[in-house]
Amino acid sequence: MPELPEVETIARQIRRYFLNRTIKHIEAKPVKIFQNVTALEFQQALSGKPVQSVNRIGKYLWWQVGDVFPVFHLGMSGIFIRDKKQSRQPKHIHISFIFQDGEKLYFQDVRKFSKIYLYGEAPQFPDLGVDPANGEFSLSKLQELLRPQKMNIKSFLMNQNIIAGIGNIYASEILFNAGISPFRSSRSIKGDEIEKLFQSIQKILEDAIRNYGTTYSAYQTVEGQSGRNQEFLKVYQRADKPCYNCGGTVEKIVQNSRSTFFCKKCQS
DNA sequence: TCTGACCTGCGA
DNA sequence: TCGCAGGTCAGA
Secondary structure: OOOHHHHHHHHHHHHHHHOOOEEEEEEEOOOOOEOOOOHHHHHHHHOOOEEEEEEEEOOEEEEEEOOEEEEEEOOOOEEEEEEOOOOOOOOOEEEEEEEOOOOEEEEEEOOOOOEEEEEOOOOOOOOOOEOOOOOOOOHHHHHHHHOOOOOEHHHHHHOOOOEOOOOHHHHHHHHHHHOOOOOOEHHHOOOHHHHHHHHHHHHHHHHHHHOOOOOOOOOOOOOOOOOOHHHHOOOOOOOOOEOOOOOOEEEEEEEOOEEEEEEOOOOO
């Protein structure tokens, strides 16, 4: 599921509803998503402490809760659900954060691909590439990143060690917007194309954040609503449908074991 | 660089 | 019933 725009939407909403509120207690199930901490240790370390900050880098979400720093990677189907009405607990809830007034924040992950870590200091992400939604990302940075890479441009965009936050949906959408074929090698992208690619990365991600992310199946916002960005996708999941740009046919191929959607006429 | 594995649910 | 799904990692 969640790529940068979805994780950013979740971060903003958790900030809006839970920042500076104290977690009264936590119920965490002993599932494999806990990496460097057990569910019990996680419960004990966060209970009774305030949520002091909520941050995002790439597809990672991390909070400061008193003197500890939980880190969440949401995998394919991880979401947070705010439960104000004390309604019946949905299925596949692995963590319930219960706040002092009884309001709950659930962490749900149907497919259990998410990963949760706990640190005693602010986490570092040394292997993560540049986050395209922060100030460090620039045209010259993109130029510098592209130059040495032999891999195809779709793999480049999705490689979290190079650029952190782009996944399969937005990689296809970015390349369509930039008019660049997904088969091109990264180092073959030159001059104006780099500028177009840079602008497309920013535009596609910003638009998606503005639309609260893309709901294709599992993803929903903390408020329990679907994102709206799926209404604006140009190629993703539009195989055999007419290209909005040229009227040709959107194609679907399997590339690096992932589906890629593109228009042969518009992307070269 | 590629494939399979990790999981569950959904739609064809 | 089967194939596929927004991610990542290990192993070939």
